[in-house]
Amino acid sequence: MIKKILYISIVLLSFTLRGLGGQNHSAPYNNDFALISLKSSHTRPDKVYFLKKQYIDGKEQIITSVSLNNGLEIISLRVNCTAPSIIYATYRDVTVPIYIDKGAKIGLYLDFKKIKPSFDFSGSHSSINKYLTAKKGKLDSLSSGSLKDIYSLPTDRFELLNETVSKEISTLRNKYLQHEINHDFEMYDIADMSSLLIIRKVLYPEYHHHFTKEKTPILYDFAELPKDIPFNNKYGLLSRNFRDLLSMYMDNQIRAIKKVNELSIKEEQLLFFDQKLDMSVSIFKNKEIAEFFSTQILINALDLGFVSFFEERLKKARIIFQKAKYLDIATRKFQALGKIGRGSTAPNFQMEERLTRKKISLASFKGSSVFINLWSQGCHSSIEELENINRIAKQFEINHRIVFLNILIDNNLNGLNNYIKSNPLLGTNVVLSGDAKDFLNNYFINSLPRYILIDKLGKIIDPFAERPSSPLLIDKLKESIEN
Template structure:
């Protein structure tokens, strides 16, 4: 009888173990003071998510599934909270959106790590200060300050009672941050002082940069400093690889392919490069073919193929997508079809009143219009401001005496069909269309790229 009870107990235990599934999610929750918006942003390595904020309770709670253990940033208004998350450990916090000096309060298994990250940010501000001040120091002062910062972080990590596995990774992360600042000292110092001839001494520890292994899978996923270092080192090699006439973006893909052997690191670098630049490359077909040849990640390849197939519709020689019935500053409405057939090229500027870079191009665009006045090219500017910003658009045209044809979409670039057809992600964007409405280039040089733009117009016999 006793044996039967024991056997029954074992069976019950085994059954309960079989039914219990491993936890593959975490609940991220918290209270936020002095915050009135509806969304909080969470971002990390290949991760972005908007979390709903409940204004009545000043709280949020979200279940995050299959999240990779690592460093994340929670953005609340302009405040960034650095945190460590893992898929098994819930985390609760309290934060003040306005009072940045008031530390966030963490509750959860990773509390010690997150408190450490808060203190680490303070060390950075207290010891290093702003990047401008740091990189303007002379060499000895800079190295002394960097040594002091690294020692402070090493001591902080040691005294924070961090889990052993995290502590080992964080020691390497601290080293990568230190090396990246070493690498950036000479170029940033040159830029701040306007002295391109400045060179660090023979005693400067430049060898630390050369010793970085760019194929560390674990460090790549764990350390932002490492990822940035790898990218910057590969960009340097790509610049060395390309000739004067060779396209940098193609050279960068080739450099990744030749230099990076770790599959995860290689595919991620290729994918991030393609996502960012394929919209603006000069040699779309060649760029796409090389990407597809070098990448082995099928999901990434599907994503880039989808973008490529849409970009092909705005390749050189294709009929341009159309815009219709846009408000014309001089009265009435204008469509692209109204402008085709008059024997003139169309240099189209997509801009917005909130875009600082766009407005910096205005004086150069005006000068360009004056130079080509009366020739076989016309200048068209399309504002992608919201309807409610129409008066602001009109005011800028009047105050800055903008020339050319000024059109108003009344929609953002995300909603405007013409900019969606061209897959425009950033402003300003310039498009050149021939007299028959065919695309010369969907990524025309900006007015600030004077020589490059004028060389193109000369080849087209614009005069």
Template structure:
């Protein structure tokens, strides 16, 4: 977590220089033209986030003790992707009105971060459009993957100032990324060529023969290695689901129990639980199974906290409230305003593809139940600053029901109380304001009509 470490910094100012790098990271800089509503440093999976104070003149500085790896400095609009390691002292400056062309990173660790910026810019250009890329035959695809790897390796080797430690780690990452490309080729080729019968030749993935799926160091440091390992175990899960007719949860827990590396097992287990427990139909069983397998006490504490919050929104419990949310038709609406009716809540956003795919089904439901004792509420978690975009979609799609805009997007109390981490999410509340189902079926799922029929709606 974040530590200010002022004492450590004061002591270092009066100490003799040594070759030992400090165990903290300093990031500072200045944002010109427009002060951000908020500036934060986050892991890319948002498991860690800390707000950084910005002065009135746009300057900021903070001292962190975090694990080395990938982070995002985010001002709610412009993301600065960073690689952080102990001893880094990064200065980050940009013009909020011209972010892409004005971003400048200097200081200790700048060479590595500027290389990564160039890598992110160059990679899409090397790949080209995905349809053409994945439609290549096996030989041409593999050759292009090798050419991409070689080009990025040359960029790495030709960037001055990069430490040997980082260079060694990045060379591994580039190789693993090459293997990731081969690993997803079959699915990508099927999708873009619309040839669902396509099967890669037996020797196409020869580079993965004898692959070590238990390298804990690479699992922690290389996103591509982690993806290879994840895909490997996801394949096992899918196989259990198919051959043994297990549910996804059952297949997952059966797979994870057999992962030999404790670190990988605990991380894989935690990542799944953190994202999926809220969608489980039996949260108590899910939680108990997680606790019986996990050996990481920190992970157990996080999931226990999540479990306690989820059980607070279990079937039969009073629903968390939303209060005075902006109503498209004017004024505001609170959940209590709808008491006396069942309330089917669709948590969505204009940028969410799966949400938009449910719209036609939701419209049909609203027609079918228009004179019944149920209210259909579409609760957008678009940013308040995107209000006009929200209004335009309501008009363009002729959306019906009660159209509301949450007060603080993902950070709205209602969203946090329900532990919503992915959308669309559907919630059914009864006439007294109690939860019928915190994970109600989607409008496209016939089980929803069955549920409403059982409730005599």
């Protein structure tokens, strides 16, 4: 009986990682949070921090913190979680990664009985978390000496070092993970270790410095799960650092052969997407990984509104990857985008006006064209464009047939008021009212800045309108008024 229960547990955990039949079965729960129970062996006047990233580089990275004043008691906390991800628990100079998904119940024990405090795991995904912690220790050991010395090693010695660490990580995987789960993590590990070798091939000093100037370089971080790619696939844990590293490597290769300085922002973006898609086919020996990476590039292009480019390159990709697994994800996103295509009715949504705090809706502007400016105080590019919003709004201020609707996506009314006191912004300034998630989904908001142009009948003219800094926008605004 015990063996049968153990077998069922292993199978369920395997399905948690692998998924079933194209649907996300990452957790058999309905709760959109993970429950973490923390206990420590001693009372301490310090706190344990739970972070989105490995290091505290700003308050926005801290999910929560708990005091150890009553360390012998169990402290329970909820962490919002709608998809599998990795967060970090840190106490002083000890940091561990924690794999969570919705509904998980994770036990975390902070032990002070050893020379150095250490964390141990129980409950959901305990074997995975023990493995991730052990792997982190192996990777961190690389930076115990001088990183400069590591990167200046001759190629043969560097590859030997890489091979040694790869074997040690493989041993850890076999120790902590069951066979099926072990297989799922294999590509994740290969990606991290391959990152080291790719750096060696980069000849650009500023790029090399980017990965060596920190005490612990970026590539050693345990990354978040890839966005858009569902978890139920073989490469669900393919390191985001590895993808970012490859992307930057490609950027430098493209800049070396193309005169990008003479291009506009959109022309440069299109060039890079086009070149990266070509390179991703040749850079990977494994076609499945090549398709995975190509899908990410296509989705990024779609997020920025390059619809024609997306359609053209998707057709080419389907010829190259005839047994496609991930391209369907890009297709589904494209179909979702069709709901806000040119000529479709703009989905209505509720807002709160800054000065009056009155609730208003998009429908209340019917009869006037509406230029929507989605911005965030944390987005440098969108803030840079606010000056151009003022310039254009002033140009059209005598014409009341167009509304400049500035939506602060941060949804912080006090923050909006404080900002505008010292940085006047012409137009109607609002925050979203109600569930912002519906608005983001309905309008396909995946990146900022983002601009949307709607006509006086409430129909979408352009779901990805030009930036205010573009001279093309003025003509489109005039056209929206005249028609």
